[in-house]
Amino acid sequence: MRRFLRSLTLANVCSRWLHLVTGSMIAMVSLFIWPGPDGHGQTVLLRAALFSVPLLVLLGLVPVVRLAEGVQARLMLVPGRPSPDRDARRAEITAAPAASLADLGRTVCWLVLRVQLGALTLSASGWLPTLAVRLARLGDARALLAPLPLLGLVAVVVGAGAVIAAAARWLLAPSAAERIAALEERTERLMEHNRLARELHDSIGHALTAVVVQAGAARAAGSAEFTGQALTAIEDTGRRALEELERVLEVLREDAPQPRARPELTDAARLLDAARGAGAEVTAEVSGPLDAVAGPVSREGYRILQEALTNVVRHAGPVPVTVRIAVHGDLVELDIRNPLGDAGAAAGRGRGLRGIRERARLLGGHAEAGPDEGSWRVHARLPAAVG
Template sequence: MAAMRRPFRPPTPANVCSRWLHLVTGGMVAVVALFIRPEPGGHGPLELVRAALLSVPPLVLLGLVPVVRLAEGLQARLMLVPGRPSPHRDARRAELTAAPSASAADLARTVCWLVLRVQTGALTLSASVWLPLQTVRLAGRGDGYALLAPLPLLGLAAVVVGAGALVAAAARWLLAPSAAERIAALEERTERLMEHNRLARELHDSIGHALTAVVVQAGAARAAGSAAFTGQALAAIEETGRRALEELEGVLEVLREDSPQPRDRPALTDAARLLDAARGAGAEVTAEVSGPLESVAGPVSREGYRILQEALTNVVRHAGPVPVTVRIAVHGGTVELDIRNRLGDAGPVSGSGRGLRGIRERARLLGGRAEAGPDAGSWRVHARLPAAVG
């Protein structure tokens, strides 16, 4: 119902002017036809309309050229929906195609649009020339005819507004994106949303981990009261902040340039930096790595790194300086991550947090699985991922 009511909204001056120009531009095709094949009656309004009818066969041939649909769609977006970009205008412009014809139905609609645009444009152009002349003639006759002089101008305004509304409504049907184009646009939007969600997880994991490590290290340095320990903590804080800035720059580069992935994203082969950061925050980390980490597929290795990062961040944040056992194993076409730590004084970590949900989502998107929860007096995060992605 909203789409049906839209053509009947009160037009703005910008809409009226741009639609009139769009119509008159189409009507110029009839003017060209009139001069190529003059009508016996001269160049009057009726002759212009007849010339527009004679232009139908060439318009049919022109509409069968696929790129014409692209050109007409871009013109319609610019002239029928004028104004600066806004959510409302963007939605209305999205109703008009911006792609060449890809099917017989697209070609047929393009032909109908060209014929409608030229015929309506010829009528509008005739009215734009003939009706103002009638106003001048009535005003020049004197007597009571001068009182009728505004009527042709009112008629012209009605023709321009009505014809503009007609072509705007017709464009939303004849120049509407095809089903295949709508599906492609929906898939593109879905991919963009998935990319935004992935970037949000990247920021949560990398920056959240860095801030947690910095806070814990700074607190430990203040409590220790040792110049040597404070120096080590400050060095660790500096290194953690530098790495966080590098990762943040990579994520921002994706947002700025729309590149496929952040540059230099860390992978499981860089797990040592996570273990060192956790040790710097006071955790007693024991690590066991087996299997060829470099053979793991890039997406799996990068997501595995983020899973390990989130697990260690949770240990530092919720359990404090407790013993942690990390096992990373590559065997039988799978990557296994197992992180265990003794439960701290704060008790078990809630399994409904955003970080733990992110761990499960990462594993599930790769075709693996991840679990987190208490296990024999310890908190355990266990993930099993495929070493290769299909």
Template sequence: MHRLLRPVTLANVCSRWLHLVTGGMLAVLCMFVSPMPAAHGQIVLLHAALVSVPLLVLLGLVPVVRRAEGMQAQLMLIAGRPSPQRDARRARITTAPAASVADVWRTVCWLVLRVQLGTLTLSASGWLPVLTVRLARRDDGYALLAPLPLLGLAAVAVGAGEFIAAAARWLLAPSTVERIAALEERTERLMEHNRLARELHDSIGHALTVVVVQAGAARAASSAEFTEQALTAIEETGRHALEELERVLEVLREDSSPPQERPALTDTARLLDAARGSGAEVTAEVSGPLDTLAGPVSREGYRIVQESLTNVLRHAGPVPVTVRIAVHDDVVELDIRNQLGAPSPVSGAGRGLRGIRERASLLGGHAETGPHAGSWRVHVRLPTAIR
């Protein structure tokens, strides 16, 4: 019972009553089109509501009317303070124009129901208070019944408001196409958040690994020149990490400006310099036009190289590394190899390597990771274009 009556608040009751009475005003206008001078005022109003049906059918055939009715229903039938629950209830009412025959006829049914029920509510709102006054003026025992019409009016306002809100969730509900589009949008948003989480893991993890390695080497070294180089490398790596973090946070902010360009394979030299600054002997071989690769392929390839070098520094230390990037007609090959250090990279690997395989799979490529001919190898093949 509490769950049923939870939406019944003063704000909701008043806004729903106003929504119904506004719909009933169309019947008042129709009273001048088809007058019944000999009839009672309430009967004339109800007759005018029936006369308005053909006009409502014509209005319902206009696609944009569904959008207008949906916006009114969201604002007036689901009132209250902003909250996730209120937003979820509002999402069950569409604000899109009619896109199918079914949407049109549901809009017609909604208009007819709104005006007819609104006319009854308007009639009760005018007649019941008058009845209360008449009963209060009587000298007999009927004066004690004067509060009953007001209680009846309150019951009509609450009951009709709940009914029209339930009808809106049915007749103005998003169509199947709209629900599918909303589901796809939500899926895209979740995938984007997952991608950003992987980017944070790769970029920040790489930066922290370089900083830790450089700091340890600087402390162990007795050369002031080497210490200066290590501090410079730490400064540059930290600055790049802050730029990456700020870029990801801008994407997550709803009011953010367009995000900065993400790094691509053409920026691989920055990764190689950072690895060399950490003491690793990096040998790089790049062949083919990197700038002709599709944007997603080039960006994900950069992250794969970054994660591979991070794993080398984290699990093998400053050992010789060979990085080979080769662009062919329909595939780009990434091959990163390093000597097995102590501890073995197998001991701590897992999430990073899984991320590499996930990135390759999402692009339609393939990734192989593991020991190979006495070294640790990451070999990835990606399509040069996204189909």
């Protein structure tokens, strides 16, 4: 009842009336295929609607007709600008061709109902106003009844519109396969948003950590030359963070163009430079063809390296760091080490290290972090290709 009352707006009523009237045009076509005896008034249209049933059955058995009817029903039975409520109601009506015998059967029933209701609505739209005018011209007490046919017309239009809208949600409802596909698409979209949120946390967190450490080091150094280098590093880090933020926002916008490429292991030098700018003494060893690593693995490997270096800068400070990136055979190996000091326990409880393990596990690899021979070690083994 609440949905019915919400639909009683002038735009909805007029749009549904137009939808019904256009459906009755098929009945007109049947007059040229099965011409009957001459009639008078609205009986010709009503008879034509009944005679059109065989034609409607043939049309309903064409799979693409269900798509056309679903698009019309979405636009005309649920009119207006997009909104969460309106989008939810439109989603109850399919916009896909028939994919099963059940879909074809429901399409046939929909066409028959739409044309019959449309013919009835068009007949009432012509006959009831004419009756009201005739009553008004009588000039006696019967003229007081003139508004009744108009009220009857309103009742017919509103009632028929409500019936056809309810029927659309039943006869043109998405099939079980379509609902499962829509659910899978929504799940994938949510997973992508979660991945982007985690990626944004990693990249922006790394940038802010580097900026804070670099600014603190510049203040403590008391050297104009070092301060200039730190400001340059801060500017470069901030610019890359803004680019990363813009890239993620582009992906989140539905109407965005193709987003920019995400950083990969071949871009690891920027992470090493940022860590050096924060005061860490980074020694890097890269071996093997990084270009041959599959895109998803290379991108996630970049994030793992980024998170590991961020933990070093945040928890250990300006310490020696050894980074090894190796590609051998079908395996990518990342190894990041720094002196354990007093920061290992704090680093081990971070959310970022859980993210490292999750990234590796999703790719079919393995990652671990913890003390190792007096050092804090982050070690990840990833497949070079994903199947």
